[in-house]
Amino acid sequence: MRGPAIELRGVRHSYDAGEEVLHGIDLTIEPGEIFGFLGHNGAGKTTAMNILTTLLEPSAGHAEVCGFDVVAARHEVTGCIGYLPADVRLYGHMTAAENLQFFGKLSGVANTRRAVVETLDYLDAADLADRKLSSFSSGMRQRIGIAQAILHRPEVLFLDEPTAGLDPLGVRQLRSTILRLNQDLGMTVFMNTHLLSEVAKVCTTIGVLNHGDLIYKDSIEATIRRFPDEASLEDIYVRMEATPA
């Protein structure tokens, strides 16, 4: 990877209605970081992720992933990222293995059958391979969602609200998976989330988006040092949202 894993410079975005949802974001995420992107509903987190995953083009500014421009080098960007959107359902009438083989082929995986077996084994989900997704619980579906995102061993993994709808056991499993992906495979993780307790346990760096402006970005350790009077990350977050730095 050349330079930062993710870089945004003056990124702005407006939807058709004209209202600007991102007001010139500058953000750099180094390879190997687990970045927690925090913000209230409608702050623009998903829009930023959509831009980084090439689903949307920024109205202005410049964004790079793995050193490639998300607009000019879309093909290269999509080759180096894995993505798990919020509430994705995959194909319910197909088995987990069939779903994964399909997405493996789209990602250019040479031996999809082997990659599917290895990935499911890695995620302790081999028993789900031949079952239809329509019969899965949220937690099982999320594991298959993670599997499709990492099947081609991406350099950067994007997770949009990955803990939404999961029970405490599912959240714990997901946390452990993210840490393993980061430590074993060296994946950079970019995670949109509301769950501050998870951010504290998993992320190395956090950023806070408030009404389309990035109001804070630093490592977890530095954040806790910077706000010594606050008891938890939740308190720090509430304070930041109330009084932008």
Next chain:
Amino acid sequence: MIATIAVQHVQSLRRQRVVVALVGTLLAMTAMAGLIGWSSHNTIVRVYDQAVRLLAADGKPAPPNPFLLKPSLSLLSNMAIYIPLIGALLALVLGHLTMADDESSGIGRLLFSRRLSRTSYVLGKLAGASAVLAVGLAVSLIASVASLWLVNETLPTGSELGRLVGFYGLSWLYLLLFALIGMVMVLVTRRRSLALLAAMGVWLVMTFALPQFTSGLRPTASLNPITDPASTTQPFFDVTAKARPFSLSEQYKTASAHVLGTATGESGTETARRVVPLAVSVAGLGLLTTWLVRRHDYSRGSSDD
């Protein structure tokens, strides 16, 4: 990539039993056309036989058997009516599912975060939907041959087979038009239910309103192919007669009748000319679908699914 999308789409339609519904309905339509043809054939032959006996008793010569004067494929002439009425509706639903499922399930977001171009996606989806239609029509073709064999007690000749293949090829093009309408409606509306309703509205206009209008308001125009435009000198009917080439349902029905040989008085070139507006419409809608997918915002899902 195109093949991967196409294979997945066919598999998906098969699992959702769309293929079974399509093939089953086309098969039932073919069987119905064959049954009606066989029934009317039997009734007329029985009446003819009775008439021959009565005429022979009176010492009068018998007229020739009416079925010897009719082309053998006339047995299937009802298919040209069932395809626009029922087949087109099925094709609309097929086209709707082709686009709506990925959109509403959020899978579009996953697909386009991969090395998949939007053009490859549309081409793959179109190839899958076209293949499903082709399979349904191929099964119907086989059923047609079987019913002709049962009724006529002889297999269709090479020329008749050629006509049948031509008819089913034309039907495939016609159904593809409606599949594309179903796809386009998903891409231009944000609600699945509205997309299906809008597509059915287009079907109603094309199947019923336009034929009635362009055939000079003849009451049977929406069902039966009318070869000659209404002959009148009134300006209104001049307009309706001029608009006739744009009534794709009528062009299909009339061209089908000529391809099957159940209508006469038109050269092959004239029949081919009838197919041109249909082919142009399919090509135009194909390009429109590609353009719409290329500019579609897949980062947001559709509602009320």
